[in-house]
Amino acid sequence: MLNIAFRRKELNSLESNYEYISERIRRIRNAHAIETDPSIRFKFEKQLQDVEEERDHAERDIERLEQEIELLESGIIQPNQPLHERNPYRVGGGLIGNYVIRKKELRKIRNLVDTGQHVAIRGDRAIGKTTLLNQFCQEKSEEDRILVKLDGQRIRDIKDFVKRVTRKIDKQVRIGRMDNFDEDDIEELLYDITASRKLIIVIDEFDQLTKKDFDKYFFDLLRSYGNDPAMNIVYIVASRTKLIDLPTLRKDQDISSPFFNIFNTIRMYPFTDPEIDELLALAGDRIDLFPYRQELIDLGGHFPHFLQMACWEYFDQLSHYGKVDRDRVRSTFQDRTSDHFRYITERGFSAEEREMLYQLIKDGSIQQNYTSDQMIKRGYLINGKLFSVEFDPYLRQAWDLSSPQP
Template structure:
């Protein structure tokens, strides 16, 4: 008899592989529960969103996005005009039956707390480019995370200020992962890198899609978000100073984030202080839209001890291939790596990656 956690784990992997948003993932996982497969759209909508007048509309909107992303694996569903659910359900069932863990006869779930274990790695000092979006590779910043959640739980929003490539994006993603357990008032985390957004309307479209409501802004947006509680995480806030973005959007964000029980709690990341980032607000006789809303925290470089701890944690990583777990760095190498990186996490990662590769080359010659 099938263990139901296998089906649930399979669905979670599908959601990650197809890069479903948090709202799409919630809708997808709930809709395709074994108990819900024989229900109609309205029944599934009520299960996901509750029995409201807009539940079916929100459900169809989110499932439309889900189906679009699933076309990567199931291109045949793009030709369907009517009810896609039974077809997609059948396709998922077929894929599930060929899923490797099932066919290998495993009896324990491979997913814990909705996180998918990474493959065993040959070099533990990864990624050397981009942000760290896998919780198993995130390191440190424990004190910073504690302070940030203390601030959020006090009713304030947070601005993380730090130089480029210091780890702001990786920290934001880790905060998003921990929000469900560390926030006293439950809020749905929504992460957005503003590099993907080009103007006010683009931003509003993303926010509305994430929540599952029709496009709106101004009063209608405030009204439609009244019963939502969101943790809106904005990366690369500098983008809001570019052409295409107005002070109106920043003013609305302020309005939506004011108050202990406000619809939004904000976490924003930037390279410079918010007062310096938005001087136009002062030019027109206004305070910065984030003044009094966001408490700023400076994200510092790593000190020597943190750098040492990072190197040790990677060399002892359980994800490292067994045959490479005997590799260690000399004290001289560690000192040089720390001095060259100057406390910069990205530089230290890249330098350690190169050093580890030299050991791999020596092993290959043996």
């Protein structure tokens, strides 16, 4: 963690330097715009070329360090770890690279975006929403598109939102900084850059925006931009919650077309059996995880995030010791999933679902009805049991069975 903290401090320094360089570019451009002497204008142009090259280097350094931090946090690499020893699985965050491709969901996103329709990706925690967004964003970019990807957890306020959007646009189409902006400036910029290109704004953890300093007017503005035929803008958002249920968006009821109404929802569900096989195959020729397939499913169910946690531990032990210490695996898995299980337990279930799970733990059986069918579809029940052998003892401890209700 110390190494990650050091990298984050370094990243903050690089971002501050990037902003300083961008401010220099803005001043040079302003000076060049009002200068009439050709010789001095030429000097400004040469200076601008040098500073813009310096900014390009700064951008590449930021992107390199952001990816390194992501890999360190995920557990794919350890500091100074040789490439051939790296574990292909991750224990945190959205996956990148040659991971299991959700072909059906990706195809739906492409089709909707190509026809100018907005997309809302919804699914439970650890279901693969971030990974799906990463896969879409990593596809080959087309010249007539500008792609902006944001993390709703990192955006502080509206000013920060605009700053991040314009910075990412500026990397693809030079527009300069917009620190002192107003609505007319933003609108003029959007009309200009979307005249010949499609602007795709991807927001992960979109539900986090509604918990911050973003009022109803902000979402009304996003809706108006997204609905304006003269602005070629498409939104792709990912959320754990239905957009209609998000607090700020519920206040939208006084306008004729609420923000959530502009989206086409793609619901994400756990891995299918073929997708689990794709996940196991990532271990390559060096480690064969297929003999442990059922053990891995017993731990992680069909949830991508929990499965990769289990795969990471099995791969690590097999590559270093040639065998699996199952007690150690379960202990590590418990540590890594406890916060996730707590979130799921406290926020992931309706009252009816909680009651059904309580009866399952207490009596060992459930009645087949709409609630149980939905829990099977969402992956929390497999063959009449909880999806993970570790989720059962967690719930037993979290829900004191001596009490009548969970």
